[in-house]
Amino acid sequence: MHTLVLGSASIRVRPRPVLVVAGLLVLAVLLGAVAMTLGDYPLPLSGVVDTLLGSGTRAQRFVVLELRAPRVVLALVVGATLGVAGAVFQSLARNSLASPDLLGFTTGAASGALVAIVVFGAGALGTATGAVVGTVVTAGVALALLGGATGGYRLVLVGIGLNAILIALNNFLILRSELSVAAAAQTWLVGDLNGRDWTTVVTVAVGLLVLGVPALAVSRRLDLLGMGDEAAGSIGVPVVSTRLVALVVGVVLVGFATAAVGPIAFVALAAPQLARRLTGTTGPGMVAAGVLGGVLLLAGDVLGQRLAAPAQYPAGTMTAAIGGLYLVWLLAREWRAGR
Template identity: 75%
Template sequence: MSNTVLPTGPVVRTPRVSLRVHTRTVTGVVVLLVVAVVLAAMALTLGDYRLSLGQVVGALTGSGSRAQQYVVVGLRLPRVAVALVVGAALGVAGAVFQSLARNNLASPDLLGFTTGAATGALVSIVLVGGGPTGTTIGAIVGTLVTALAVQALLGGAVGGYRLVLVGIGVNAVLAALNNFLILRTDLSTAVAAQSWLVGTLNGRSWPEVLAVAVALVLLVPIAVAGSRRLDLLGMGDDVARGLGVTVERTRVVTLLVGVALVGVATAAVGPIAFVALAAPQLARRVTGTTGPGMVAAGLMGAVLLLAGDVLGQRLAAPTQFPAGTMTAAIGGLYLVWLLAREWRAGR
């Protein structure tokens, strides 16, 4: 009879917690995808010219009537697509800025980056008379200049409530400048600029979808690749450097990614409030993660903007509210709840 030698040493147990978190993350992403599809189907069927889901599918496949194809493919589908891509861009940008600042209130609309994009676009519209391309370039340049100004006022510090306070101040100055630009132009240009400033998806078509989609394809992989380093930055610069993270390079690259996403999204539809603020936080609650979660934040942003647009179209039909107005109203309530929660927690 042979002797059996049992292995010695500590018993390695399966990390059930990690598996559970991973499963919840995947489940949350799938749920967000399903919600986005359901909202897109609602947006394609609802309206003054109501269609059934079968008629929408027929219009998309080319078997529907000419009127149905025009309404679905020519009018509603570009609007749904631009809501999804712009919302995704804002959600990812919000996750980038909140991770960089290590502050849940550090969203581009509160920090002045969205208003800076609007300033750059207004300069192009009012002073230069630029078209869609000039507006896009102006929005991106305006966001970059705003980011540089905020960084200069911070004196190199990037975190805590100081960033929020500086950003709020810059945002107020830029909002006043935007109003001045509108007041100094002729009436027709001022009306066009003001209607753009409310953030609307009306009249948006495939060129806007393509521009934002290209930005997502190019920039989101960079943000996802850097999300792990951003997570390590949350532990402090010294710890991140000790783990091999190039802190300054990571900040610059991710900041440029966030700036470009905000600029392109704002140029496409105008300033959209609070999507970038709420999307990353809600995504973390759905997926159960503590890190940046770029993909989930992008999906949540797409869901929020599309939901706001659908609600704005049907809440007081036939009167329509701009998507930016609806997201601002919903986001304002969310911000009040968030601040009250932080205050109760003693933060």
């Protein structure tokens, strides 16, 4: 560990997490460059680089800057948003299975969007609004059932129960709707990055930047809560307010991400855990989890584009398939360890 001196203040810096984050950023750039060469209008990597630097033909500028670059940046931003949210929830519950996917918050966002689509015939903006509202309502119901206690296995158990109920609700809404409406709803539910523009990118990026500040602010406190509420409170950690802020931040992050591209499975579950293993840390690791979340979602999107080209699989389908295998491995590992 090294100490960085800034005037009268000093900051302790561990080299390994810094190197891991730097390596992940390089990997994100490389994956993004590869992603922008793919599609019905193939481009060499040199053509992508020239276009990004201001050269290239008019057709190349349109394809790269208006079609592919927003998709790449959106994958990184949404993945980062989910990674940070996953780190918040896992630290809050002190449980590696506590992710928005399994706690019902992602499904709650999907329920809100489905109500907007099926009941109100909403367009893109209404669907996004419904997703955010659905996440907030789900969080409110969870808090009511928990009686304000958000730690330990209670949050996980309540979340799993809510998730099952909301899945049934979503299936009911789709089955009771007209065929054309059901098709539109099902298309949104797969979680797809295709067809999004810079407006969507900016919206999610602003949400991540605004909510990232309180997430980083409570990161150290969440780490201290790992000692237990009584021990953390004895050294001055405001336990109740820390948990409340963390829950609100995590819920709104999930709402923003899901509203932008639909439900994306398992990124929020896997990114924080893999980040902790790579960095060798035990705390929330918000920055590393966010960067790794972006890399995971972008990698899933690239794989979905190339696996059966020229056909494409939505990013949400790919992350669900890969994440399901990861979850099976994680549960088997926990079982072998006797946890």
